[in-house]
Amino acid sequence: MTTDDLMEILNTARLNNVCIGVSGMLLYTGSEFIQILEGEEEVVEELLDSIKKDPRHRDFRIIEKKKIYKRDYAEWTMGFKRIGKDELRDVPGLNKFFDTDLGGSIDKNKLDLINNLLNHFRNEGKKKNIHDELSLDQEDKFIYFLHSAIRFGVKALALLMMLTVLWCVLDVVVVIYEEILSRPITELGKSEILHVFGSFMIVLIAVEIFINITLYIRNDVIPVKMVVATALMAVARKIIVFDFHDVSAMHVIGTGILVIALGGCYWLLEREFKVHSDT
Numbered sequence: 001m002t003t004d005d006l007m008e009i010l011n012t013a014r015l016n017n018v019c020i021g022v023s024g025m026l027l028y029t030g031s032e033f034i035q036i037l038e039g040e041e042e043v044v045e046e047l048l049d050s051i052k053k054d055p056r057h058r059d060f061r062i063i064e065k066k067k068i069y070k071r072d073y074a075e076w077t078m079g080f081k082r083i084g085k086d087e088l089r090d091v092p093g094l095n096k097f098f099d100t101d102l103g104g105s106i107d108k109n110k111l112d113l114i115n116n117l118l119n120h121f122r123n124e125g126k127k128k129n130i131h132d133e134l135s136l137d138q139e140d141k142f143i144y145f146l147h148s149a150i151r152f153g154v155k156a157l158a159l160l161m162m163l164t165v166l167w168c169v170l171d172v173v174v175v176i177y178e179e180i181l182s183r184p185i186t187e188l189g190k191s192e193i194l195h196v197f198g199s200f201m202i203v204l205i206a207v208e209i210f211i212n213i214t215l216y217i218r219n220d221v222i223p224v225k226m227v228v229a230t231a232l233m234a235v236a237r238k239i240i241v242f243d244f245h246d247v248s249a250m251h252v253i254g255t256g257i258l259v260i261a262l263g264g265c266y267w268l269l270e271r272e273f274k275v276h277s278d279t
C-alpha cells in the first residue's frame with residue numbers, strides 16, 4: 001500500500017463514517033490492517049460486509065464482536081496509524097508484537113495483545129488531542145518557569161474572581177433592598193425592576209468569567225465555545241435591561257447584529273462539537 005492508497009481508503013472511510021455514525025481506528029503494520037469499528041449493530045454489520053468485499057485486502061477476519069455502552073473512539077471518524085517495529089520496541093507488553101504470528105485461531109493471548117495495541121494507539125492519539133497551551137511538560141527550563149508563573153497568575157485570578165462573584169451576590173441583596181424592600185410598593189417602577197435584573201445578570205456573567213479563567217488551567221477543553229457563550233450572555237444582558245427611551249436606533253441595530261453574529265458562531269461551534277461527539 002502506498003501513502004496514496006491508504007489516503008484513498010481513509011478519505012472514503014471518514015466521509016462515509018460521519019454519515020452513518022461509525023467511529024473507530026485503523027492500524028496498518030505494512031502487511032496487515034487492524035481495525036476497530038463502533039456504531040449501531042446493523043450499521044456496523046452492513047459496513048463490515050462492504051469492507052469484506054473490498055479487493056484492496058484479503059484474508060479478512062473478525063477478531064471480536066461485542067456490545068458496548070460507551071464509545072472508546074467517539075472523537076474519531078476513523079483514526080489511523082501506520083505502525084512499525086521501532087515504535088513498539090520500548091512499549092511494555094507490545095515489544096514482541098511483530099514477532100507474534102496472528103494467523104490461525106485467535107486465542108485469549110492474541111486477543112489481549114491486539115486490544116493492548118489498539119488501546120496504546122488510542123491513548124497516544126488522545127494525548128495529541130489534548131489542548132495544553134500552558135503545558136508543564138517542557139524540556140526548556142525557562143519556558144517551564146514562564147508557564148508555571150502564568151498558571152500561578154491564572155489561579156490568583158480565579159481566586160479574585162471567586163471573591164468578586166460573592167461580592168456581586170451581596171450587591172444583589174443590597175439592590176433588592178434599596179429598589180424593592182425599602183420603598184412603598186406604589187413607588188416600584190419599571191426602572192427599579194430592571195436595575196434588580198441587571199444586578200442578577202452581572203452575577204451570572206461573573207460566574208461565566210470565572211469558568212473561562214479556570215478553563216485555561218484545564219487541558220481537556222478548548223475554551224472558544226465558552227468565550228462565545230459568555231460574550232452572547234453579556235450582550236443579551238444589555239438587551240434585557242435596555243431602556244428604549246435612552247438608547248439610539250443605531251445602538252439597537254448594532255446590538256442586534258452582534259447577537260446574530262455571536263449566535264451564528266455558537267451554532268457553528270455546537271454543530272462541529274456534535275459531529276465529533278456523535279461519531
Ligand SMILES: Cc1cc2nc3c(=O)[nH]c(=O)nc-3n(C[C@H](O)[C@H](O)[C@H](O)COP(=O)(O)O)c2cc1C
Nearest residue numbers: 009012013014016017033035050051054056057078
Ligand atoms: C482496510 C480497510 C478499511 C476500511 N474501512 C472503512 C470504513 O471504516 N468505513 C468505510 O466507509 N469504508 C471503509 N473501507 C472502504 C470500504 O471497503 C468501501 O470501499 C467503502 O465503504 C465504499 O463502499 P461502496 O463503494 O460500496 O459504497 C475500508 C477499506 C479497507 C481496505
